[in-house]
Amino acid sequence: xxxxxxxxxxxxxxGKISDxxxxxxxxQEVFLSFQKLKKGLEVYSxxxxxxxxxxxxxxxxxxxxxxxxxxxxxxxxxxxxxxxMAAILVLFFxxxxxxxxxxxxxxxxxxQNKTYxxxxxxxxxxxxxxxxxxxxxxxxxNKEVELEGEAYFEVTKGKKFVVKTHNGWVxxxxxxxxxxxxxxIFQAKCYEGKIKVKxxxxxxxxxxxxGMGVEKIHQKIKEIRWKHQNQPQWLDQYIVFQHKPLQEVxxxxxxxxxxxxxxxxxxxxRKFSGKILQNNLQKTLKIVLNPMDLDYQIKGDSILxxxxxxxxx
Amino acid sequence: MNHKDICKEKVFExxxxxxxxxxxxxxxxKFQDLETAEDVMQDTFLKLWKNCHKVSFExxxxxxxxxxxxxxxxxxxxxxxxxxxxxxxxxxxxxxxSPEYLMIEEEFLKKIEKAIENLTDKxxxxxxxxxxxxxKYKEIAAExxxxxxxxxxxxxxxxxxxxxxxxxx
Numbered sequence: 439x440x441x442x443x444x445x446x447x448x449x450x451x452x453g454k455i456s457d458x459x460x461x462x463x464x465x466q467e468v469f470l471s472f473q474k475l476k477k478g479l480e481v482y483s484x485x486x487x488x489x490x491x492x493x494x495x496x497x498x499x500x501x502x503x504x505x506x507x508x509x510x511x512x513x514x515x516x517x518x519x520x521x522x523m524a525a526i527l528v529l530f531f532x533x534x535x536x537x538x539x540x541x542x543x544x545x546x547x548x549x550q551n552k553t554y555x556x557x558x559x560x561x562x563x564x565x566x567x568x569x570x571x572x573x574x575x576x577x578x579x580n581k582e583v584e585l586e587g588e589a590y591f592e593v594t595k596g597k598k599f600v601v602k603t604h605n606g607w608v609x610x611x612x613x614x615x616x617x618x619x620x621x622x623i624f625q626a627k628c629y630e631g632k633i634k635v636k637x638x639x640x641x642x643x644x645x646x647x648x649g650m651g652v653e654k655i656h657q658k659i660k661e662i663r664w665k666h667q668n669q670p671q672w673l674d675q676y677i678v679f680q681h682k683p684l685q686e687v688x689x690x691x692x693x694x695x696x697x698x699x700x701x702x703x704x705x706x707x708r709k710f711s712g713k714i715l716q717n718n719l720q721k722t723l724k725i726v727l728n729p730m731d732l733d734y735q736i737k738g739d740s741i742l743x744x745x746x747x748x749x750x751x
Numbered sequence: 752m753n754h755k756d757i758c759k760e761k762v763f764e765x766x767x768x769x770x771x772x773x774x775x776x777x778x779x780x781k782f783q784d785l786e787t788a789e790d791v792m793q794d795t796f797l798k799l800w801k802n803c804h805k806v807s808f809e810x811x812x813x814x815x816x817x818x819x820x821x822x823x824x825x826x827x828x829x830x831x832x833x834x835x836x837x838x839x840x841x842x843x844x845x846x847x848x849s850p851e852y853l854m855i856e857e858e859f860l861k862k863i864e865k866a867i868e869n870l871t872d873k874x875x876x877x878x879x880x881x882x883x884x885x886x887k888y889k890e891i892a893a894e895x896x897x898x899x900x901x902x903x904x905x906x907x908x909x910x911x912x913x914x915x916x917x918x919x920x
Contacts, residue, residue, distance in 0.1 A: 474853055485860075722876070
């Protein structure tokens with residue numbers, strides 16, 4: 439009987455049988471127990487939601503409080519005791535930090551990977567619906583990025599590089615790896631080199647070598663291993679263009695790779711048909727420019743496009 | 752930067768992410784209402800922010816829970832007064848509280864948690880994507896690389912198994 443009830447419960451939860459139909463098949467007390475379990479699952483689900491959204495609401499309230507909060511008590515603590523150089527310097531840096539706009543935020547929208555180069559030339563490919571943040575000024579001293587979503591990293595060798603997420607940290611010394619942190623899913627996969635993974639609220643950290651990964655969904659932790667794959671599949675995404683003007687194609691490339699083209703010397707109306715990659719700028723430029731007899735040259739901040747036969751350099 | 756100064760927004764944010772969920776759960780079990788739990792939880796953190804210089808990093812957790820509990824007691828006291836006033840003046844007798852059998856106690860939530868943990872990997876994946884991440888069958892199918900029928904099958908088996916695990920209550 440219980441087995442039957444278990445199945446009926448599942449079907450009722452998924453809307454396959456209505457309340458009335460159900461009441462005809464189970465006694466009243468069982469129906470009430472179904473309702474309680476349904477509510478319990480709903481409550482459980484709600485309590486398991488990530489707190490990002492409510493943090494944003496709270497942040498808003500805090501901002502409102504900040505504008506009203508009297509700053510006296512805090513400033514007095516610095517100035518009253520001997521007005522030393524150190525105290526003034528601390529105040530200076532605190533204010534500087536507060537107003538500094540050196541926080542760089544990179545975000546992707548739907549359906550598109552975005553490749554970005556960090557100040558030390560480390561490469562990040564952000565998957566759709568992801569956000570990456572880092573402080574430009576502090577970068578040389580402290581290579582730290584904050585990630586929400588999923589990204590593939592190719593880190594140049596050297597100082598320690600840390601990816602922080604709401605589920606944990608991943609630390610590297612020059613390797614290729616992916617990190618995924620979406621709601622209660624946390625995953626790190628090492629493609630080359632070694633990475634150290636630390637989950638939030640756990641003391642131990644794990645060291646992973648190439649071909650090894652770890653995934654934590656909710657509370658369950660699982661090891662992942664694979665062979666014959668030296669980068670994630672979603673990296674190989676491309677965008678297809680059918681007979682579209684060059685201007686549109688270049689605009690897309692600018693978006694995906696965060697670059698700027700100087701197109702003053704070329705005809706932007708020529709049509710292009712083909713695929714542009716989302717993880718290899720050089721290849722993409724070849725694919726797009728070659729058929730049109732165009733070449734490119736990186737000049738400072740932008741990429742100059744030109745006709746090699748006409749411009750003799 | 753002082754990593755233990757709660758008045759620093761970065762530190763405060765970390766504290767929030769560390770304790771918000773547990774605090775909301777604590778409040779839900781008392782109020783038996785999700786919205787109220789969320790509101791009081793945020794209020795509690797706001798109070799922490801306003802008093803950040805008075806609270807040491809080590810004492811933050813007990814400060815938060817004490818504040819939240821006090822808020823609960825205050826609100827209940829107030830509600831009692833309002834209700835008494837209503838009764839004394841013969842106002843509407845309908846109560847908006849949930850019937851007894853729909854109260855969700857801590858034990859029950861723990862049973863649910865355990866039941867979900869004991870699902871098979873396939874069942875749990877579908878359950879979490881569908882019931883917690885609120886994804887539609889179509890999206891789940893695409894994400895897991897299986898048919899929609901298969902998603903449905905796994906979801907039904909997951910729910911049936913959860914009820915079986917929880918047993919009599």
